Amino acid sequence: MNDSLQARDKKFLWHPYTQMEDYAQRDILIIDRAEGLMLYDQQGKDYFDTISSWWCILHGHNHPTIKGFLRHQLDKLDHVLLAGASHEAAILLAEKLISLTPEKLTRIFYSDNGSTACEVALKMSLQYWRHTGRPGRKRFIALERGYHGDTIGTMSLGGVPDFHKEFAEILFQSFTIPSPYCYRCPAAQSPESCRLECLLPLRELLEREGENIAAIILEPLIQAAGGMRIYPARYLQELAELVQGHGVHLILDEVATGFGRTGKMFALEHAGITPDFLCLSKALTGGMLPMAATLTTEEIYQAFYGPYRENKTFYHGHTFTGNPLAAAAALGSLQVFAEEQPFTRLGHTIPHLHGKMSRFGELPWVGEVRCLGMIAALELVKNKQTKEPFSFAERVGWKIYLKGLEQGLLLRPLSNIVYLWLPISATIKEIDEITERAWRVLGDADNISGWSAK
Ligand SMILES: Cc1ncc(COP(=O)(O)O)c(C=O)c1O
Numbered sequence: 001m002n003d004s005l006q007a008r009d010k011k012f013l014w015h016p017y018t019q020m021e022d023y024a025q026r027d028i029l030i031i032d033r034a035e036g037l038m039l040y041d042q043q044g045k046d047y048f049d050t051i052s053s054w055w056c057i058l059h060g061h062n063h064p065t066i067k068g069f070l071r072h073q074l075d076k077l078d079h080v081l082l083a084g085a086s087h088e089a090a091i092l093l094a095e096k097l098i099s100l101t102p103e104k105l106t107r108i109f110y111s112d113n114g115s116t117a118c119e120v121a122l123k124m125s126l127q128y129w130r131h132t133g134r135p136g137r138k139r140f141i142a143l144e145r146g147y148h149g150d151t152i153g154t155m156s157l158g159g160v161p162d163f164h165k166e167f168a169e170i171l172f173q174s175f176t177i178p179s180p181y182c183y184r185c186p187a188a189q190s191p192e193s194c195r196l197e198c199l200l201p202l203r204e205l206l207e208r209e210g211e212n213i214a215a216i217i218l219e220p221l222i223q224a225a226g227g228m229r230i231y232p233a234r235y236l237q238e239l240a241e242l243v244q245g246h247g248v249h250l251i252l253d254e255v256a257t258g259f260g261r262t263g264k265m266f267a268l269e270h271a272g273i274t275p276d277f278l279c280l281s282k283a284l285t286g287g288m289l290p291m292a293a294t295l296t297t298e299e300i301y302q303a304f305y306g307p308y309r310e311n312k313t314f315y316h317g318h319t320f321t322g323n324p325l326a327a328a329a330a331l332g333s334l335q336v337f338a339e340e341q342p343f344t345r346l347g348h349t350i351p352h353l354h355g356k357m358s359r360f361g362e363l364p365w366v367g368e369v370r371c372l373g374m375i376a377a378l379e380l381v382k383n384k385q386t387k388e389p390f391s392f393a394e395r396v397g398w399k400i401y402l403k404g405l406e407q408g409l410l411l412r413p414l415s416n417i418v419y420l421w422l423p424i425s426a427t428i429k430e431i432d433e434i435t436e437r438a439w440r441v442l443g444d445a446d447n448i449s450g451w452s453a454k
Contacts, residue, residue: 005030005042022398029405034061037423037430039410047410048434051421054412055224055256056287059336060425066286069332073325082110082322089327096334097293100265102274105295109314110322114255114281115149117292118217121251121277122153123316124296124304125215128249131303131312139209141202141216141248144179145226148217148253148279157217160226175209177202179223180231183368183379184387196238206246215249215276220267221372224256228377228419230370236271249276249300255292259283259333260342260424263350263373276300286333291326342424350374352428353420356435360442374426377419378442390416400441407437418442 006027014020015028029047031039037060039047049057059066073089080087094108109120122140129137142148142157149155155164156171159179164171178186178198187197206213220236223229243250252275257267261283264270268278277300281292304312320326336342354371360378361369367381380396382388390396397413404411411418420434 029410036060036062037426037434045408047405047408048430048437049410049423050404050434050438051410051412051419052283052423053287054282055261055421056282056285057423058259058261058283058286058333058425059340059342060423061287063286063288063332063336063425065336065339066288066329066332069328069335070288070325073328077324079320079323079325081319083317087322087324087327089324089331090322093327093330093334094293096331097280097295100334101278101295102268104274104297105278106298107296107301109294109296109316110327111292111294111318112290112320112323112326113149113292114253114279115151115154116318117255117279117281117294118148118157118251118253119151119153120294120316121279121296122157122215122217124294124300124314125249125251125277127314128300128303129214136212137214137248139173139175139213141175141177141205141213141243143218143223144176145181145223145229146179146218146253147223147225148219148255159223163225175205175213177205179226179229180235181223181227181229182231183229183370194232196235199235199238199242202239202242206242206248210246210248213246213248215251216243217251217253219253219255220257221262221270222257222267222375224375225414227379227414227417228370228375230372230375230377233271236268237273240271240273240275244276251275251277251279253279255279255281260337260346261373261375261421263343263346265343284333285326285329286336288329288333289323289326290320291323291330340425345427346373346424349426349428349431353422353426353431353435356431357420359435359439363443366442374422374424375419376422377417380416380418403441404438407440409434409437409441411438411441 009028030042032042033040037048039049111117111120140157144159146159148157155167157174158164180198189197240250252268254266258280278295285291304314306312350373353376357369357371357376360366364384365380367379367384367387370377382390397415400413400418401411
């Protein structure tokens with residue numbers, strides 16, 4: 001049975017972000033069941049899900065409260081379209097999300113994944129400017145190494161060339177500003193001398209092109225897929241002030257950071273800012289079902305509101321927009337927040353995780369340890385002094401992934417960046433076990449053939 005599942009996987013599946021040839025001679029990990037932080041394969045071997053299954057699992061797998069909400073919903077309503085109809089779970093969830101986010105965000109538009117949450121914000125922004133008599137505002141600004149999804153629109157604002165270069169010819173033109181990459185500061189400053197010089201290009205761009213710009217999109221506090229680049233809250237504050245001062249919409253993509261992962265409910269709280277659009281997905285349902293939401297202000301909503309004949313409708317919608325089961329799972333996840341008060345626990349677990357990670361900084365092949373809430377990343381380098389990176393060909397991340405599996409860790413490094421993206425439910429004991437196993441993988445250079453620290 002196991003072999004045949006392997007064989008059938010190889011025969012029929014095309015896995016995302018995967019070079020399938022890697023599995024020509026190797027079995028893929030087939031997960032049979034999950035509970036809490038653990039995944040179990042068909043042989044019963046367990047693995048810590050250290051990356052929360054692509055950053056969405058929040059309270060651990062199969063949380064009973066979320067399952068309870070889901071069961072209840074299953075007995076009532078499976079699905080109904082959200083155009084010309086509505087349902088209780090979507091309404092209750094909208095109400096709850098609005099109460100949790102900054103006061104100015106009063107309207108919610110549902111969709112079903114992170115890319116579409118961002119795509120909706122881009123389209124709404126553009127259409128807003130047309131409805132309000134400023135159709136010239138049609139350009140967008142994005143950050144180098146930003147990532148907002150894999151649709152054509154979000155790829156056009158993506159800053160990770162490896163992901164999107166094959167499509168470059170058909171992507172729309174946008175403005176790009178430097179990544180706030182403190183380890184390799186684009187303005188050659190240190191954290192002590194930093195005066196946010198990396199925002200200078202944005203300042204100049206706004207002076208020059210401000211009137212032509214609809215919006216800027218960025219991931220608050222951490223550029224995740226672009227290499228777990230964590231940057232200071234004051235960068236975010238100053239950026240928000242700058243762009244909103246020029247009348248440019250601020251789109252915060254909290255698809256990855258939302259719902260407690262950074263130690264606060266939303267990363268924007270670290271900077272005390274209010275965006276014009278807030279994009280949520282991933283952990284919205286505790287990671288159990290796909291769902292997304294784009295929140296915006298009454299001012300933007302009102303620009304679309306009017307008599308039918310004026311044709312200001314927002315013509316956008318996905319079949320599963322606001323799906324009742326997903327909405328129920330999201331309500332279940334918010335109920336877990338009420339029941340378990342995870343922020344009290346995080347007050348202990350976050351400093352513990354950061355403390356455990358600091359040890360990795362002593363390794364000659366760890367250039368930097370970066371931590372934010374339940375996220376911890378290591379940037380591996382060939383040479384600590386020169387910060388010379390490992391090359392693409394050396395494929396360090398892949399070797400670590402394989403070694404991780406042997407140690408019972410599901411890691412998925414982003415090239416030379418090894419990271420933990422833990423559920424907010426992780427306990428001190430689990431953090432100890434995960435970091436101990438990670439040390440066994442990373443602490444020994446001989447572990448990885450061809451990996452030599454200079
Ligand atoms: C910040 C951010 N935005 C958007 C997305 C896209 O989300 P999805 O994969 O659900 O389309 C991701 C996915 O990793 C992300 O990290």
